[in-house]
Amino acid sequence: MRTFAPFAVFCLSAATAFGATLVEIREPSRVADSFSPKALVRVVNVWATWCVPCVEEMDDLRAISTMFGTRVSLVGVSLDDMIPGDRGAIRQKVQHFLDNKRIQYINIYYRGSSDALADTLRFNGEIPITIIYDRSGREVWRQQGKIDRNKAIAEIRKQLGRNR
Amino acid sequence: MKKLLAVALMFLAVAAIADELAVGAKAPAFALANAVDGKTYAFKPGDGKVSVVFFTCNQCPYAKAFEPRLIEIAKQYQAKGVIFYAIDPNDENIYADETLANMKDRAVSKGYPYPYLKDGDSTIARAYGARVTPHVYVIDPTGTLRYRGYVDDSARPAERTKTGLTDALDSLLSNRPVANTETRAFGCTIKWKKSA
Numbered sequence: 001m002r003t004f005a006p007f008a009v010f011c012l013s014a015a016t017a018f019g020a021t022l023v024e025i026r027e028p029s030r031v032a033d034s035f036s037p038k039a040l041v042r043v044v045n046v047w048a049t050w051c052v053p054c055v056e057e058m059d060d061l062r063a064i065s066t067m068f069g070t071r072v073s074l075v076g077v078s079l080d081d082m083i084p085g086d087r088g089a090i091r092q093k094v095q096h097f098l099d100n101k102r103i104q105y106i107n108i109y110y111r112g113s114s115d116a117l118a119d120t121l122r123f124n125g126e127i128p129i130t131i132i133y134d135r136s137g138r139e140v141w142r143q144q145g146k147i148d149r150n151k152a153i154a155e156i157r158k159q160l161g162r163n164r
Numbered sequence: 165m166k167k168l169l170a171v172a173l174m175f176l177a178v179a180a181i182a183d184e185l186a187v188g189a190k191a192p193a194f195a196l197a198n199a200v201d202g203k204t205y206a207f208k209p210g211d212g213k214v215s216v217v218f219f220t221c222n223q224c225p226y227a228k229a230f231e232p233r234l235i236e237i238a239k240q241y242q243a244k245g246v247i248f249y250a251i252d253p254n255d256e257n258i259y260a261d262e263t264l265a266n267m268k269d270r271a272v273s274k275g276y277p278y279p280y281l282k283d284g285d286s287t288i289a290r291a292y293g294a295r296v297t298p299h300v301y302v303i304d305p306t307g308t309l310r311y312r313g314y315v316d317d318s319a320r321p322a323e324r325t326k327t328g329l330t331d332a333l334d335s336l337l338s339n340r341p342v343a344n345t346e347t348r349a350f351g352c353t354i355k356w357k358k359s360a
Binding site for chain 1: 320348
């Protein structure tokens, strides 16, 4: 017990200290700036805390990000700002959600026009949507609706294989 | 590389909205139960009136965000003879919020100035090609679809720059063609009734 207690305190501190990266962006063209330049494959996921299937797929996205490390750059784009209300409080809610989910990939708190974002990413307004790009920026795969984890992993592996 | 990706993303910026009822097509008729009074409301396209059919629900935060705006628009345009139908297409077995009893509670508490109809098997939503809540359709007096898409481009009143629904209504009521006939409806995916 003597040794367990400090260890438990350490684990608790580590759990509460986790801080996900959430950056604010208004221009949809800047979403691409958030990808790691060294990544061989880029993945964008558009989501919101108020979107049930988005929340349901978050664990799968975290697993995919962890599985491939720096070879794959995953960027989440939160549309929570679309709901009227106090921006600070909404952003805090998104931050807490990401912290609790222990999401390590970059997320964007998107404050711009949702229409402009959908134009840029070519989606029809339904979320979640997940899009995979190859190293040159060419779209190679997309999932409208909740992600199929195995299919996404297979596509990423295929793209990584082309970059060997 | 970042610039290349940004250019590639922008280059592909053509929004495809598929499988929705086409603007210019005849609107589907329906007869659905109103959650408030239990009566059946029938929409017969071509009844000589401008009509607004919109899909909404109890559960979706984005649909709820547009609720005050839709109530405001309905009151304003009902005075000009426009008929409004709110339709909940979500499967109540997926969300208990969407039962007739809960629909009635919401409609009464918010003072809906329109019937709140239950599309229990999502048939009417499929016929219109609705994807999300809220999703709006404007039908002219001949029964032809003249506008589909969003209410406005933002649910934040101070940031609203485009007013899709009221623009369409103003055009039809003054016998002008609707300039912007299609916009992109954002919202929560319709919780479709699964076939037995």
